[in-house]
Amino acid sequence: MRTLKKILLLLLLLLIVLVGGFLALSHQPAIGAGNPPAAASFSPQQIEKGRLLAAMGDCAVCHTAPGGQTNAGGLPIASPFGTIYSTNITPDVDTGIGRWTYEAFARAMRHGVDREGKYLYPAFPYTAFTHVKDEDLQALYAFLMSEPAVKFDPPETSLKFPFNLRPGLAAWNWLFLKRGPLPDDSSMPPEWNRGAYLAEGLGHCSACHTPRNQFGAEKTGEHHFAGTTLDGWSVPALTSATPAPLPWTADDLYQYFKFGFSPRHGSAAGPMAPVIHGLSQQSDADLKALASYVMSYKKDTADPGDAQAFVASKFEKSKFALDHEGYRLFEGACASCHSDASDIKDSLFGVRPQWVLSTKVYADSPNNAALVVLNGIQSAPTPQTGTMPAFRHNLSDAQIATLLNTMREQAGLKPWNNLPDQVAKLRKDTQPGPTVRAH
Ligand code: HEC
Ligand code: HEC
Ligand code: HEC
Structure with missing residues (x-):
């Protein structure tokens, strides 16, 4: 009995030493608060360069809540570990990063640690941003610090135990974070x-x-x-x-x-x-x-194929009688924009896409096609692509399923299984909304 107690005591001690050691090793010092740099300390060229880099990095996509101010944070991001809220990255001194020096900003982007030394969750893609070069991080910093300061406290992220223990991310980083710029591959152009x-x-x-x-x-x-x-x-x-x-x-x-x-x-x-x-x-x-x-991730031997001939082959003969339900639905709801025209140039550069070439129709999962029909495309990624109305209020789950499987069949594909149930699930889990927020 006594030896058992001794062993347990020793194990406990070992655990305390290990946890203590881990906490000491994972400790990151706070970086002193600075005053926000004057916008005039950056050149207009550097700020413009930073703006483009911020667009490349989608900062505003994640750091802007629906209906919220640009970069003021608060967008809920779902993860398997719970909901993580993005933070305010405007130069506000109280609620944003106004007190962050460049050093603190660069540490967040490269190491995933905030100014006060707190580990950040990898929902913030610092695992990729760590590869960004100094001169680009400096331009990003210049841009963010020259933007309007917005006073806004986004909701706190509070994950369940043990994911709320942020120092644990030190171990995660040790395992999964490959820090610093990537070396060039001299065998590639x-x-x-x-x-x-x-x-x-x-x-x-x-x-x-x-x-x-x-x-x-x-x-x-x-x-x-x-x-x-x-x-x-x-x-x-x-x-x-x-x-x-x-x-x-x-x-x-x-x-x-x-x-x-x-x-x-x-x-x-x-x-x-x-x-x-x-x-x-x-x-x-x-x-x-x-x-x-x-x-370079694709097999370069693949023959690109002729899109025109491909489309023509899919519409060579109409597979459906005029009174086929899926055909009627398509003609009634979709054909005004998605004609079967075999000339892909008729597709008016994106505004009338030729659906028979779309990856969404050929995917094993019906989700992307079903989501587009349910929720439409409310706001186009560029002015060259159009918008599509949401059909969730016009078509039932069964109708959307019939419609999509008719399109699959016309394309020469097997129908998607359990489609009405899947459409019902997507209808419940999603809602139409703008896909793009203004940057
Ligand atoms: C995929 C979503 C996403 C993208 C894209 C993104 N961020 Fe974030 N970012 C987050 C989340 C979420 C957090 C908060 C993480 C946490 O609380 O642990 C965060 C935190 C930060 C922080 C720490 C701020 C603080 O107050 O602690 C900085 C700085 C930051 N992001 C800058 C950027 C910049 C600059 C870009 C664009 C180059 C960017 N982020 C792009 C999701 C994102
Ligand atoms: C008012 C015109 C309009 C109508 C009506 C319309 N669409 Fe669309 N659809 C579009 C536009 C424009 C896009 C591309 C939008 C974008 O990406 O910006 C699109 C995209 C799509 C896509 C994705 C295509 C791709 O390239 O990946 C599918 C699938 C689709 N529509 C199916 C349908 C179906 C099914 C119907 C009928 C229920 C329908 N659409 C009705 C205009 C329309
Ligand atoms: C926020 C998540 C997200 C990020 C970041 C992202 N993608 Fe995508 N990507 C998607 C989704 C979702 C689709 C499917 C879109 C659809 O069906 O219309 C897609 C589709 C694509 C496609 C079309 C693939 C096909 O075979 O039809 C390409 C190409 C692509 N992405 C390239 C990129 C590149 C390059 C980057 C980085 C610069 C990138 N993506 C970053 C989510 C993302």
């Missing part, structure tokens, strides 16, 4: 390296396009860009594993990034729309670099 820098850094493409492990960290290796799900949306793989019916080319990607629409693939909706809003403002050279990097 400069354009590819620039694309890698944009995609893996501020663009944080993998935050959405890469599946995560049970700790909420992105899986690596062959899983990088392998596609996953997000807020009910299925996020397609950026590799050749995309369900897109025609292989992507670098030119297709460039158009998709620039306009939110590729005539050979269709349009960007859901969580990708605000990403496009940021990308569309970047230089052509950077968008081409991004395309060249993403292309």
